[in-house]
Amino acid sequence: MTAGSTAASAATGAGTAPGAGRTGGARREIDAILQRGADGGRISADEALLLYTDAPLHPLGEAADAVRRRRYPDNVVTYLIDRNINYTNVCVTACKFCAFYRAPKHREGWSHPTGEILRRCGEAVALGATQVMLQGGHHPEYGVEYYEDLFRAVKQAYPQLAIHSIGPSEILHMAKVSGASIEEAVLRIKAAGLDSIAGAGAEMLPDRPRRAIAPLKESGARWLEVMEVAHTHGLESTATMMMGTGETNAERIAHLRMIREVQDRTGGFRAFIPWTYQPENNHLKGRTQATGLEYLRMIAVARLFFHNVAHLQASWLTTGKDVGQLALHMGVDDLGSIMLEENVISSAGARHRSNLRELVWMIRSADRVPAQRDTLYRRLAVHHTPADDPDDSRIVSHFSSTALPGGGVGAGVPVAAPAGAATLPVLPAAPPE
Structure with missing residues (x-):
């Protein structure tokens, strides 16, 4: 199986089982692409599609994480x-x-x-x-x-x-x-x-x-x-x-x-x-x-x-x-x-x-x-x-979202005044205008 044939077979579905139908030759091709990518080399779109559909998950993740470790060695x-x-x-x-x-x-x-x-x-x-x-x-x-x-x-x-x-x-x-x-x-x-x-x-x-x-x-x-x-x-x-x-x-x-x-x-x-x-x-x-x-x-x-x-x-x-x-x-x-x-x-x-x-x-x-x-x-x-590690209980996601039940739990947070002003008028948060 080549990258091109994999691309053709993958073009009609949202996903096939990783590794399905993989031959020894295809696995060697995948390993070579993973190694090149892990080393910072450029991979083609066809090769990326082959990896996405056929590469075993763990080697795929290891190669990607090798890129992260090389870019950010301080972890x-x-x-x-x-x-x-x-x-x-x-x-x-x-x-x-x-x-x-x-x-x-x-x-x-x-x-x-x-x-x-x-x-x-x-x-x-x-x-x-x-x-x-x-x-x-x-x-x-x-x-x-x-x-x-x-x-x-x-x-x-x-x-x-x-x-x-x-x-x-x-x-x-x-x-x-x-x-x-x-x-x-x-x-x-x-x-x-x-x-x-x-x-x-x-x-x-x-x-x-x-x-x-x-x-x-x-x-x-x-x-x-x-x-x-x-x-x-x-x-x-x-x-x-x-x-x-x-x-x-x-x-x-x-x-x-x-x-x-x-x-x-x-x-x-x-x-x-x-x-x-x-x-x-x-x-x-x-x-x-x-x-x-x-x-x-x-x-x-x-x-x-x-x-x-x-x-x-x-x-x-x-x-x-x-x-x-x-x-x-x-x-x-x-x-x-x-x-x-x-x-x-x-x-x-x-x-x-x-x-x-x-x-x-x-x-x-x-x-x-x-x-x-x-x-x-x-x-x-x-x-x-x-x-x-910081520990500020006020910093929570969606604290005043209009989309979620219970939004607005940050309503009591003090408001920082804008530059050059003593106070900032606080307008009603809901309903939206």
């Missing part, structure tokens, strides 16, 4: 404290997998005023957050000017917060509303305070699965074009992938290939973050989903394939904390964040929650050294021994 795994703040749920794109959006003029549609967004930023700062992700729907009235005003307001009030926000889809939408080019939109929002771009909206980049789940959204090639323009102008980003909406194995690997081709030219992707589709309250209704095993295999293959991407992040929010911790043995060097707020994926059923103590414990009990990082992966505090 550090990082985490982040941040908050995902949604400015509106009004959206014209109507993606089939999304449970968060509401169509324009829907009675459940809302938009937060700037004061409410600043209030949430203040709570995040009080809890040690170093980053905010400002994200929302494609509101029909929100052009470049809206985002300029929003980013300027956040930067003026909280200059210590990195704005790692929006994604190519929002940039294309705001440019269309304002009649601006992609380049103009990128330059204007960067000047207003955007520090880096989130990987939001990637979902699946190949045409067939993308049209199936988001027919009104831009193509994957267009999504990558925006990222390339941003990278050219000094805005780095992350890259993501949503697994489990009916895409084939070959399409999953094609997604990786499309990202790596841009990375070859720009070097602007800071990290790769795959996550799994959540099945509740959306039009897809969970007809297909990625298993934990498929996710772990993808994590390992991604670490081997992305020889030119520095970081690989696990998504415990969507896979659960057990699979998230297992990913630390498959090449992952970052466990993501204690998200002080998250509404989009939670609306679709992701109800895995954590806190600072537990996230640090997950890293340490996997025989790794925990460290808090910032948006640029600079280490802010390395917890060399258990005595160094």
Whole structure:
């Protein structure tokens, strides 16, 4: 069996049993690819597909973890404290997998005023957050000017917060509303305070699965074009992938290939973050989903394939904390964040929650050294021994989420005043406006 024949047989299904039908010659081919990848060599998309479908799990994980150990010989795994703040749920794109959006003029549609967004930023700062992700729907009235005003307001009030926000889809939408080019939109929002771009909206980049789940959204090639323009102008980003909406194995690997081709030219992707589709309250209704095993295999293959991407992040929010911790043995060097707020994926059923103590414990009990990082992966505090571990009971995920029962447990957190102001007015947190 060759990589090409495996690619052909894998192109119609979401997964075949690893190792099924493997001959001695194929195993030698797999071993050679694993060794090359572990040594930092480049593997092709066909070879990545062969590994994804046929490589034995343990050798696959060992090769991926060899990459991690070579890149990060001090054994550090990082985490982040941040908050995902949604400015509106009004959206014209109507993606089939999304449970968060509401169509324009829907009675459940809302938009937060700037004061409410600043209030949430203040709570995040009080809890040690170093980053905010400002994200929302494609509101029909929100052009470049809206985002300029929003980013300027956040930067003026909280200059210590990195704005790692929006994604190519929002940039294309705001440019269309304002009649601006992609380049103009990128330059204007960067000047207003955007520090880096989130990987939001990637979902699946190949045409067939993308049209199936988001027919009104831009193509994957267009999504990558925006990222390339941003990278050219000094805005780095992350890259993501949503697994489990009916895409084939070959399409999953094609997604990786499309990202790596841009990375070859720009070097602007800071990290790769795959996550799994959540099945509740959306039009897809969970007809297909990625298993934990498929996710772990993808994590390992991604670490081997992305020889030119520095970081690989696990998504415990969507896979659960057990699979998230297992990913630390498959090449992952970052466990993501204690998200002080998250509404989009939670609306679709992701109800895995954590806190600072537990996230640090997950890293340490996997025989790794925990460290808090910032948006640029600079280490802010390395917890060399258990005595160094932070223990702040206030830092819990989703503490004021509008999507989860029991949200709002952080309502009593003191609010940090914005720069140059004595106090910050506290607006009602609910209901959203």
